Amino acid sequence: MAARPSGPNGFPVQLAALGKDYGHFTALKALDLSVHPGVSLGFLGPNGAGKSTTIKIMTNLIRPTRGQATLFDIDVRRDPVRALSRVGAVIETPEFYGYLSPLETLAYAGRLRGMARKDIRARSEEVLKEVRMGEWAGRRIQEFSKGMKQRLAIAQALLHEPDLLILDEPTSGLDPRGMAEIRDLIKSLTGRGRTVFMSSHLLGEVQEVCDEVALLNHGELLVQGSVRDLSRGSGASTFQATFLAPPSEEDLSTLAATPGVQALKRVGDGAVDFTITGGEAAQAEVLEAMVRRGMRVTSYRPLGSPLEQLYLDRIQESDRI
Amino acid sequence: MIKDEISQVLTVAAYEVRKYLRSRRLIGMVVILGLIIGLILGLPPALGSKYPSQPNNFVGTFAGFTGILVILCGTLFAADALVSEHEKRTGYFLFPNPVRREVLVLGKLLASLFTSAAVLTLYYLVVTIAALAATGAASWEIGLSYAYALAYTGAVVGIAYVLSSVLRSTVAATVLTFFLFLLIFNIIGALLFVGKVDPWFIPTSASGIISNVLAPPTEGPPGPFRQFVPDAATSLLVFAAYFVAGSIVAILLFRRRELSS
Numbered sequence: 046m047a048a049r050p051s052g053p054n055g056f057p058v059q060l061a062a063l064g065k066d067y068g069h070f071t072a073l074k075a076l077d078l079s080v081h082p083g084v085s086l087g088f089l090g091p092n093g094a095g096k097s098t099t100i101k102i103m104t105n106l107i108r109p110t111r112g113q114a115t116l117f118d119i120d121v122r123r124d125p126v127r128a129l130s131r132v133g134a135v136i137e138t139p140e141f142y143g144y145l146s147p148l149e150t151l152a153y154a155g156r157l158r159g160m161a162r163k164d165i166r167a168r169s170e171e172v173l174k175e176v177r178m179g180e181w182a183g184r185r186i187q188e189f190s191k192g193m194k195q196r197l198a199i200a201q202a203l204l205h206e207p208d209l210l211i212l213d214e215p216t217s218g219l220d221p222r223g224m225a226e227i228r229d230l231i232k233s234l235t236g237r238g239r240t241v242f243m244s245s246h247l248l249g250e251v252q253e254v255c256d257e258v259a260l261l262n263h264g265e266l267l268v269q270g271s272v273r274d275l276s277r278g279s280g281a282s283t284f285q286a287t288f289l290a291p292p293s294e295e296d297l298s299t300l301a302a303t304p305g306v307q308a309l310k311r312v313g314d315g316a317v318d319f320t321i322t323g324g325e326a327a328q329a330e331v332l333e334a335m336v337r338r339g340m341r342v343t344s345y346r347p348l349g350s351p352l353e354q355l356y357l358d359r360i361q362e363s364d365r366i
Numbered sequence: 367m368i369k370d371e372i373s374q375v376l377t378v379a380a381y382e383v384r385k386y387l388r389s390r391r392l393i394g395m396v397v398i399l400g401l402i403i404g405l406i407l408g409l410p411p412a413l414g415s416k417y418p419s420q421p422n423n424f425v426g427t428f429a430g431f432t433g434i435l436v437i438l439c440g441t442l443f444a445a446d447a448l449v450s451e452h453e454k455r456t457g458y459f460l461f462p463n464p465v466r467r468e469v470l471v472l473g474k475l476l477a478s479l480f481t482s483a484a485v486l487t488l489y490y491l492v493v494t495i496a497a498l499a500a501t502g503a504a505s506w507e508i509g510l511s512y513a514y515a516l517a518y519t520g521a522v523v524g525i526a527y528v529l530s531s532v533l534r535s536t537v538a539a540t541v542l543t544f545f546l547f548l549l550i551f552n553i554i555g556a557l558l559f560v561g562k563v564d565p566w567f568i569p570t571s572a573s574g575i576i577s578n579v580l581a582p583p584t585e586g587p588p589g590p591f592r593q594f595v596p597d598a599a600t601s602l603l604v605f606a607a608y609f610v611a612g613s614i615v616a617i618l619l620f621r622r623r624e625l626s627s
Contacts, residue, residue, distance in 0.1 A: 067626075101624075101625070101626065104461070104462040105461065105462065106457070106458070106461055106462070106624065106625040106626070107624040107625065107626050108624065125464070125466070126464040126465065126466055127464070128464075129462060129463065129464040130464040132462070134462040136458045136462060137455075137458055139455060139456070139458030139459040140454050140455040140456050140458065140459070141456065141459055142381070142385065142456060144384070144385055144388035144389060145381075145384070149384075150459075153377070153381050154459075154463060156373075156374075156377045157374055157377055157378075157463045157464070157465050158463060158464060159370055159373070198459070201459065211462075
């Protein structure tokens, strides 16, 4: 489905030289970042990288020390009401008013956004069903677990069918099944043309849900690009092969000489770890070399994703500097 | 735009009032009202004495407790209104909505004033009915006392909102609001008076008009036994000033305050 219209510059999110200082500590240096309409961007980085600071500036919870955050061409600082009108946000795990029910909470958010009462009712039922909270719609939130609050947070972010979703660790507090459900939900949203800006610690989650990745460390953007391109261009990958019979020293010498094999290491009796450069072609060549030598391969799989490798490489590099 | 913002103010106010209702604070206040009224009405017959025959004297006994009721209203219905959004992290739900912070403060202020006014209205209504039953009459001074009590509520709520926008904990804001009016302002007023400065600008001293309108006191002879008698017009201006200044300062501070915890 085509992406929904955004501002004249075409970016639902545009951050220009965005920075934030807390006293002498610089949480964010000068972040430049744009997200195209309909794209789902994973915002990655270790703790303290500046992810939450960026998201809080984007949602007008804190002020930038320098630079500008614009959503659909509207400066969040200057006109937060208009800038946030097409945005749904989940920031950390928000607390809700314990004396309200999910339906009342959504009605509150809907009325603040100027939605008609019948639309609020219809959409509330819809989004609560989507996040599997339908049967809790009338219960007081004070009885809810963290996971249930997180589902409600996602429901309120979806209530007004926003063009841009800003999600800070959206699966935090959920059990594995809940995490999978929310990932599917986010994927379906980008399929419907929505733009998603999502921070996460979970690389696998980002790889599954997002089209693009931006990697942040020490308040600086290290890299931004499509998940596919970054995965392909991510230097070396580690693969593990297991064999029916332990490989001989000769087998290992032959494999070590295969183009793309940077290093190999015997792991236990019947397994070998390979560090391979040269992307998917080189990975295939190593497997072919094993088969050519008559080695009986029982499994051949990557250890960690290419994105993980890229993440670790870039973060380590940035930490050294 | 203005229409939308008025609608947002009313929405925020409606949900705040719901908070006071469901958190049982309002019911708690009604219980306190019941106890005060019950004791004042029940004690004289129990002790064998009669009720005052004049409505102003009859209501004057109740009006002596109005000040503490107003302070309780400010403590229960205003002191934690702003600080709780930060401390309890409900701001993470509320603030990313397209609503200006001043709209949120105005909505909450409206709810605090409405709820406090509802409590005072109930108090004066019951007391007036009791005065009619006991003395067979009511007076316009009772209405004036009620109006002064409402004006004093504005001052208390205004100051409570400043504390709520500055402090980091709901307990600190609640306790400080309560003791500021119950103790600190009274001490300052007394010290000023001893220092021969009339404490007309101290809200608790100015609140004397609430009961004075029913039983006008005299200043007494000059000297150590002279007592401060607040002037109604000046006191009303003082209340209005505290309310307006308090609300503006609370809005400015709340707008600047970041949600970063």
